[in-house]
Amino acid sequence: MDQHTEAGGEHIHLIAHEESISPAGQSGDIALPPAELPGPVAVQGDLPLESAAAMVSSLAAGTEIDARRQVAEETARRPTAAMPTVGTLTSEFGQRWGSLHGGIDIANAIGTxxxxxxxxxxIDAGPAQGFGNWVRLLSDEGTMTVYGHMEEVLVSTGQRIQAGQTIALMGSRGFSTGSHLHFEVWLNEGRERADPIEWLRQNGIATN
Structure with a gap:
């Protein structure tokens, strides 16, 4: 019950309404504990330009590293040496008919x-005396390989080649008695002959 005093000194008693009044001041409501409000919510706004640039740079660096790793893995998987063709070994490296046969001959059909x-x-691709057509390839390590008597040359001087890449088609051009590949290996940038069979074996290529 509330009591109110008028200016004249009379006390007027105010009787509360028969209905209860809730702590919230609403008639007839049941008092409930205040609901718990969630704490502060972090709202992601725009990043400062410096942070955005740093993030882009970091992502780009990660992409570049992944690309380099992929190239390295692919390089490691691909062969560093290859058998130059398939066919029958008809002549080996060494003395033949009174002179040095400086390579090996592998016979097969024209177009192999x-x-x-x-x-x-x-370093050379095209017509060559004695070979009809030839290709000479110089590796970064200084090994020169020579391919002769081809029907058709498929590469050109200055072109970068990978081991196992097709460079020509077998033929019988030049001083030749039948379709075959004459294959030579030179070490030290062409200053020292090597037995192609031994060189292939040393590089993990089976010749049997």
Whole structure:
């Protein structure tokens, strides 16, 4: 019950309404504990330009690292040496008919693919005396490989080649008695002959 005093000194008693009054001041309501409000909510706004640039730079760096890793893995998987063609070994490296036969001969049908035995750069491609058509390939390590008597040359001077890449088609051009590949290996940038069979074996290529 509330009591109110008028200016004249009379006390007027105010009787509360029969209905209860809730702590919230609403008639007839049941008092409930105040609901718990969630704490502050972090709202992601725009990043400062410096932070955005740093994030982009970081993502770009990560992408570049992934790309380099992929290239390295692919390079590691691909062969660094290859058998130059398929066919029958008809002549080996060494003395033949009173003179040095400086390579090996592998016979097969005209048009059989010939591939690079190693990575490198083409230093000659096209007509050559005695060979009809030839390709000479120099590797970054200084090994020169020679391919002769081709029906068709498929590469050009200055072109970068990978081991196993087709460079020509087998033929019988030049001083030749039948369709075959004459294959030579030179070490020290062409200053030292090597037995192609031994060189292939040393590079993990089976020749049997």
């Amino acid at each position: 693919p010939i591939v690079a035995a190693t990575d490198g750069t083409v």
